[in-house]
Amino acid sequence: MAAIEIKNLVKSFGPVKAVDGVSFSVEAGSVTGYLGPNGAGKTTTLRSLLGLVTPDSGEALVNGRRYVALPRPVTEVGAVLEATNFHPGRTARNHLRVLCTAAGLPGSRADEALEQVGLADAADKRVLGFSLGMRQRLALASALLGRPRVYILDEPANGLDPAGIEWLRGFLRHLAHVEGAAVLVSSHVLAEVEQTVDNVVIIAKGRLVRQGSLAELTSNGERVIRVRSAQAADLAPALETAGGMVERVEDGLLRVRGLDAETIGRVALDRRIVVTEVTQERSDLQTVFLELTEGR
Amino acid sequence: MSLIPGLVRAELRKLFTTRLWWIMLIVTLLLVGMYLGFFMAFAGVSQDGGAMPELDTPQWTEIAWATGASTGIFVMILGVVMMTSEYRYQTITGTFLVTPRRGLVIVAKLLAGLIVGALFALAVLVFEAVTVIPAVTLAGGEFSPSASRVPQISLGIVATLTLYAVFGIGLGALVRNQIGGIVAAVVWSYVIEGIFTGIPALHGVGKWLPAGAAQALMSIDLDTGLGRPEWLPAWAGALVLVGYGLVFAAVAAATTVRRDIT
Numbered sequence: 001m002a003a004i005e006i007k008n009l010v011k012s013f014g015p016v017k018a019v020d021g022v023s024f025s026v027e028a029g030s031v032t033g034y035l036g037p038n039g040a041g042k043t044t045t046l047r048s049l050l051g052l053v054t055p056d057s058g059e060a061l062v063n064g065r066r067y068v069a070l071p072r073p074v075t076e077v078g079a080v081l082e083a084t085n086f087h088p089g090r091t092a093r094n095h096l097r098v099l100c101t102a103a104g105l106p107g108s109r110a111d112e113a114l115e116q117v118g119l120a121d122a123a124d125k126r127v128l129g130f131s132l133g134m135r136q137r138l139a140l141a142s143a144l145l146g147r148p149r150v151y152i153l154d155e156p157a158n159g160l161d162p163a164g165i166e167w168l169r170g171f172l173r174h175l176a177h178v179e180g181a182a183v184l185v186s187s188h189v190l191a192e193v194e195q196t197v198d199n200v201v202i203i204a205k206g207r208l209v210r211q212g213s214l215a216e217l218t219s220n221g222e223r224v225i226r227v228r229s230a231q232a233a234d235l236a237p238a239l240e241t242a243g244g245m246v247e248r249v250e251d252g253l254l255r256v257r258g259l260d261a262e263t264i265g266r267v268a269l270d271r272r273i274v275v276t277e278v279t280q281e282r283s284d285l286q287t288v289f290l291e292l293t294e295g296r
Numbered sequence: 297m298s299l300i301p302g303l304v305r306a307e308l309r310k311l312f313t314t315r316l317w318w319i320m321l322i323v324t325l326l327l328v329g330m331y332l333g334f335f336m337a338f339a340g341v342s343q344d345g346g347a348m349p350e351l352d353t354p355q356w357t358e359i360a361w362a363t364g365a366s367t368g369i370f371v372m373i374l375g376v377v378m379m380t381s382e383y384r385y386q387t388i389t390g391t392f393l394v395t396p397r398r399g400l401v402i403v404a405k406l407l408a409g410l411i412v413g414a415l416f417a418l419a420v421l422v423f424e425a426v427t428v429i430p431a432v433t434l435a436g437g438e439f440s441p442s443a444s445r446v447p448q449i450s451l452g453i454v455a456t457l458t459l460y461a462v463f464g465i466g467l468g469a470l471v472r473n474q475i476g477g478i479v480a481a482v483v484w485s486y487v488i489e490g491i492f493t494g495i496p497a498l499h500g501v502g503k504w505l506p507a508g509a510a511q512a513l514m515s516i517d518l519d520t521g522l523g524r525p526e527w528l529p530a531w532a533g534a535l536v537l538v539g540y541g542l543v544f545a546a547v548a549a550a551t552t553v554r555r556d557i558t
Binding site (some may be wrong): 013043044047050051052053054068070074075077082085086087088089090091094097098099101102103104142152179 | 299303310356396558
């Protein structure tokens with residue numbers, strides 16, 4: 001049984017189909033990136049999964065059940081939604097203690113979770129004075145309270161500084177790969193999650209565009225280098241001799257696999273061939289993602 | 297259902313970890329103090345056929361003691377805020393993530409509202425005791441709970457404040473906008489109820505409103521100079537108040553359980 005399972009999910013708001021027949025699943029021990037431009041339907045999918053939004057049709061299951069049917073949901077699922085879900089006049093610790101009381105967890109979990117996200121020093125400060133990054137950490141702390149095995153995070157990197165993003169990456173990888181949790185993390189910025197995720201699901205205009213493992217989607221993990229030269233016809237056999245697989249795209253343009261840029265440069269130098277471009281091609285994932293995001 | 301006690305405690309913790317509750321408590325006691333000061337100043341003064349009894353009479357204590365019920369508006373506002381701040385600060389998302397069965401959240405809020413209303417009523421009664429009893433004694437009168445019907449009036453104050461907290465929560469669930477909810481509460485209790493329970497000609501309607509029903513519960517029979525009010529019998533007043541409480545609770549549940557939280 002998959003930790004998270006979404007089957008043919010459909011949800012409209014008035015005339016707008018926010019999510020239109022999306023299906024995918026997330027297994028324990030892996031991080032799945034849920035990617036798409038703003039307004040693609042990511043948040044609606046996640047909120048359906050969490051019982052906050054009622055889907056028109058289809059199913060969104062956690063551990064094989066609808067969220068509302070989970071007897072103690074915070075012990076199974078940790079969720080991070082927007083960074084604004086706090087009363088500004090309440091302290092960080094009190095915010096978490098309210099949740100602990102409602103969930104029947106001991107109040108000591110509040111302090112442990114604050115420690116885990118590095119907010120122990122700010123425990124008694126009112127949320128009013130928190131930066132966006134601190135709010136994100138507090139939101140993450142509330143997801144950790146029940147020690148769940150499934151994490152659902154909506155744009156958790158928003159508002160984090162580069163160090164915070166790096167910390168978050170390590171944290172999510174640790175949860176999935178060391179503790180064996182299932183992690184679903186949405187983002188509209190590929191670069192934020194590319195180094196973290198094992199699997200990718202791409203959505204645009206409410207429809208699933210592409211899904212698979214990161215390795216599958218990045219042209220089987222092979223790097224392709226574009227080489228442009230007026231003497232491409234002479235360069236190609238030389239690169240093949242050096243061990244490269246060369247594809248002749250058009251007059252003067254080659255796509256080379258199996259060699260790095262430095263080797264290609266040396267081969268060209270040895271043959272006294274002028275090269276006007278040596279560029280690493282974007283991976284398939286980036287290409288797909290950019291096509292989707294730049295189109296709007 | 298075993299979840300309910302924890303949820304009620306969580307709701308109380310929400311209220312008591314923010315500042316509004318004690319601001320409201322101070323305002324409540326200030327209002328009672330203001331009324332009592334006014335009644336002390338005008339004790340024994342008669343005007344236009346109506347008269348304020350002398351300070352040392354049981355009738356004065358009766359009227360003074362009943363002022364506690366006029367603070368319902370503040371617990372009502374507190375109830376409005378208990379509900380609407382969840383929407384204002386989007387904490388409703390976290391609340392429903394912990395407890396996705398929203399009906400339980402509403403039940404817990406209503407029970408917490410009853411407790412908060414009762415605590416406020418208790419504070420008001422203590423405040424009245426420490427001001428009215430010395431005032432009467434100093435004026436040479438004797439404080440007699442039975443002659444002044446203090447137990448019955450106190451019960452009316454507790455009933456009024458607890459139920460107004462419930463009204464507030466129901467109103468908050470219906471309106472969801474914090475400012476809108478507070479304005480509606482003020483307009484309701486000061487303008488609408490004020491008119492229909494203050495003007496004798498309109499008592500036919502006013503006696504069916506919460507404020508009128510609360511007056512009935514306490515059976516305060518004061519001629520303010522505009523003629524004697526005709527309230528419902530005390531038991532009917534109690535029934536009307538409970539009926540309003542149930543209606544507002546049903547409104548709170550119906551407007552919250554199925555709505556998408558986006």
